[in-house]
Amino acid sequence: xNQNVQQTETSRDDTARLTPxxxxxxxxxxxxxxxxxxxxxxxxxxxxxxxxxGPNGAGxxxxxxLITGLYQPDQGEISLKGEAVQGLPPERxxxxxxxxxxxxxxxxxxxxxxxxxxxxxxxxxxRNFLAALLRWPSLRASERTCRAQAEELIRFVGCGDYVDADxxxxxxxxxxxxxxxxxxxxxxxxxxxDEPAAGLNSTETAALEQLIRKVAAxxxxxxxxxxxxxxxxxxxxxxxxxxxxxxxxEGTPRxxxxxxxxxxxxxxx
Amino acid sequence: MxxxxxERVPGLPVLxxxxxxxxxxxxxxxxxxxxxxxxLIAATVVGLNLLVGYGGQVSLGHAAFFGMGAYASAxxxxxxxxxxxxxxLCGALLVAVLAWTLGRxxxxxxxxxxxxxxxxMGIIIAIVINNEGWLTGGPDGLAVEPLTVLGAELSIFDxxxxxxxxxxxxxxxxxxxxxxxxxxxxxxxxxxxxxxxRALRAVHGSEVAARVxxxxxxxxxxxxxxxxxxxxxxxxxxxxHYTGFITPQVASFEHSxxxxxxxxxxxxxSTYGVILGAVLLMLLPQLLTDFQDYEMMMFGLILMLTxxxxxxxxxPTLSExxxxxxxxxATTPASGQE
Numbered sequence: 068x069n070q071n072v073q074q075t076e077t078s079r080d081d082t083a084r085l086t087p088x089x090x091x092x093x094x095x096x097x098x099x100x101x102x103x104x105x106x107x108x109x110x111x112x113x114x115x116x117x118x119x120x121g122p123n124g125a126g127x128x129x130x131x132x133l134i135t136g137l138y139q140p141d142q143g144e145i146s147l148k149g150e151a152v153q154g155l156p157p158e159r160x161x162x163x164x165x166x167x168x169x170x171x172x173x174x175x176x177x178x179x180x181x182x183x184x185x186x187x188x189x190x191x192x193x194r195n196f197l198a199a200l201l202r203w204p205s206l207r208a209s210e211r212t213c214r215a216q217a218e219e220l221i222r223f224v225g226c227g228d229y230v231d232a233d234x235x236x237x238x239x240x241x242x243x244x245x246x247x248x249x250x251x252x253x254x255x256x257x258x259x260x261d262e263p264a265a266g267l268n269s270t271e272t273a274a275l276e277q278l279i280r281k282v283a284a285x286x287x288x289x290x291x292x293x294x295x296x297x298x299x300x301x302x303x304x305x306x307x308x309x310x311x312x313x314x315x316x317e318g319t320p321r322x323x324x325x326x327x328x329x330x331x332x333x334x335x336x
Numbered sequence: 337m338x339x340x341x342x343e344r345v346p347g348l349p350v351l352x353x354x355x356x357x358x359x360x361x362x363x364x365x366x367x368x369x370x371x372x373x374x375x376l377i378a379a380t381v382v383g384l385n386l387l388v389g390y391g392g393q394v395s396l397g398h399a400a401f402f403g404m405g406a407y408a409s410a411x412x413x414x415x416x417x418x419x420x421x422x423x424x425l426c427g428a429l430l431v432a433v434l435a436w437t438l439g440r441x442x443x444x445x446x447x448x449x450x451x452x453x454x455x456x457m458g459i460i461i462a463i464v465i466n467n468e469g470w471l472t473g474g475p476d477g478l479a480v481e482p483l484t485v486l487g488a489e490l491s492i493f494d495x496x497x498x499x500x501x502x503x504x505x506x507x508x509x510x511x512x513x514x515x516x517x518x519x520x521x522x523x524x525x526x527x528x529x530x531x532x533x534r535a536l537r538a539v540h541g542s543e544v545a546a547r548v549x550x551x552x553x554x555x556x557x558x559x560x561x562x563x564x565x566x567x568x569x570x571x572x573x574x575x576x577h578y579t580g581f582i583t584p585q586v587a588s589f590e591h592s593x594x595x596x597x598x599x600x601x602x603x604x605x606s607t608y609g610v611i612l613g614a615v616l617l618m619l620l621p622q623l624l625t626d627f628q629d630y631e632m633m634m635f636g637l638i639l640m641l642t643x644x645x646x647x648x649x650x651x652p653t654l655s656e657x658x659x660x661x662x663x664x665x666a667t668t669p670a671s672g673q674e
Contacts, residue, residue, distance in 0.1 A: 135548060161550030175541025186538050190550040192531040199530035200523055206530060253549050
């Protein structure tokens with residue numbers, strides 16, 4: 068969680084100079100005749116907090132699903148750390164340091180909070196089949212470490228009360244944060260949050276904002292889709308505005324707020 | 337630690353104790369015979385539960401693997417004169433290869449489609465066993481040689497001296513079946529408690545969540561399909577040696593349904609629950625000998641009633657009820673405080 072700590076100055080010159088962590092070029096995906104994402108290009112720099120906003124149906128979640136390998140793109144390229152990754156399945160992308168959360172929670176309700184986060188450590192654990200079958204000491208030691216790390220992460224996201232609780236018994240707000248803990252457990256270099264504040268009250272949203280700041284301060288690049296404009300404008304370094312699957316605008320929160328196209332799209336002008 | 341009955345209770349020593357003391361309460365050789373058969377089938381179901389209960393993948397054709405193990409042992413020891421253990425291992429290897437080959441395309445399917453595919457697979461294997469009479473004896477069945485271990489023959493009709501004690505072959509067989517069940521439970525629980533088991537349960541809980549944290553879900557589904565098939569094959573081999581005579585019934589669709597009913601009744605994803613399921617459903621035909629013709633109907637009814645009234649199965653439902661009766665310990669986190 069402490070790689071590529073970089074101060075991001077968000078002026079245009081710097082953007083051009085730094086190598087992007089994630090680059091999307093000419094990305095397209097259609098469902099039937101509907102272009103959910105259409106010829107979309109942007110770059111995300113290491114260490115920045117990058118928000119994707121847009122009206123409902125603008126293609127934000129489709130974009131996330133394309134980037135994280137749940138959907139196959141029709142056209143275009145996606146590169147992560149300079150490596151072409153479009154079309155790779157999510158389990159391969161996880162190895163390359165990508166992790167995400169979901170708009171409609173994807174929590175394993177048949178497991179405890181702790182086990183959900185321990186699952187996030189999957190790639191970092193010994194997974195020797197014979198060792199598992201015979202419960203070798205080395206495996207038990209690595210499980211103990213894993214448990215301790217998972218507990219720490221659960222406390223980090225503010226769910227310390229629920230370490231041993233069954234996920235199915237946890238309230239919605241805590242599950243949202245638990246999902247972030249699980250994503251962090253993979254030690255990602257880039258974390259995609261799909262509407263992390265959806266369904267949260269203002270206190271919970273404020274706590275979430277602090278959490279995202281802490282995550283970003285740890286050097287993890289954060290990409291988020293979010294409808295809560297206050298949250299977006301306050302934590303984002305740059306914002307991408309989508310409308311009908313295309314890029315409507317991109318820039319700092321201030322630039323976006325003053326952009327007439329954006330205002331028109333949002334107010335239906 | 338949250339209180340979690342019964343998986344977090346030291347279940348294995350308790351099970352061992354029960355199996356050790358059980359012969360004291362069994363009146364005669366007939367009871368011992370039933371107990372031995374139950375232990376062998378229970379071990380099979382513990383393996384099936386890894387696939388169905390923990391992995392969330394339905395197999396309606398598991399008796400086919402059981403039957404293949406049984407027939408591999410019967411044919412290799414009988415027709416070809418092999419000793420028991422190499423025959424058993426060869427059968428298990430054969431089943432593993434077959435499960436792996438069939439599992440790759442089948443496990444891409446989900447829900448009902450997966451059920452139908454495994455059902456078809458089971459029926460095809462049963463038909464082959466039924467029709468290839470030159471090899472399997474066909475519907476008439478096949479006599480099986482007694483189990484031989486290190487050159488010694490273990491027959492239920494003989495008596496043996498063990499540490500100076502005279503022990504019947506039937507009692508030795510019971511001991512062997514009990515050990516096999518304990519081993520099956522130990523291995524299953526090791527697997528469930530490992531990162532592999534966690535990945536597997538995650539496939540059941542949320543496959544997409546498992547994938548985004550790097551779990552190669554198709555790999556784990558296939559792995560557990562092969563493991564549960566090998567469990568069935570090995571137990572089928574022992575079952576064949578124990579009963580001394582097998583018919584295509586062991587590989588039949590009806591037997592597959594019995595096995596899956598044990599899992600569902602006892603409690604999916606509860607190792608001791610499914611053992612309880614096996615015990616109950618194996619005892620049932622003994623208690624209802626007058627209604628033998630209606631056995632499949634009874635299984636169907638039990639399956640339906642379980643799904644309606646306790647979808648989690650017997651043991652998880654019971655342990656939840658017990659937990660609710662007990663006063664809540666102060667240390668558990670109060671839910672809903674958000």
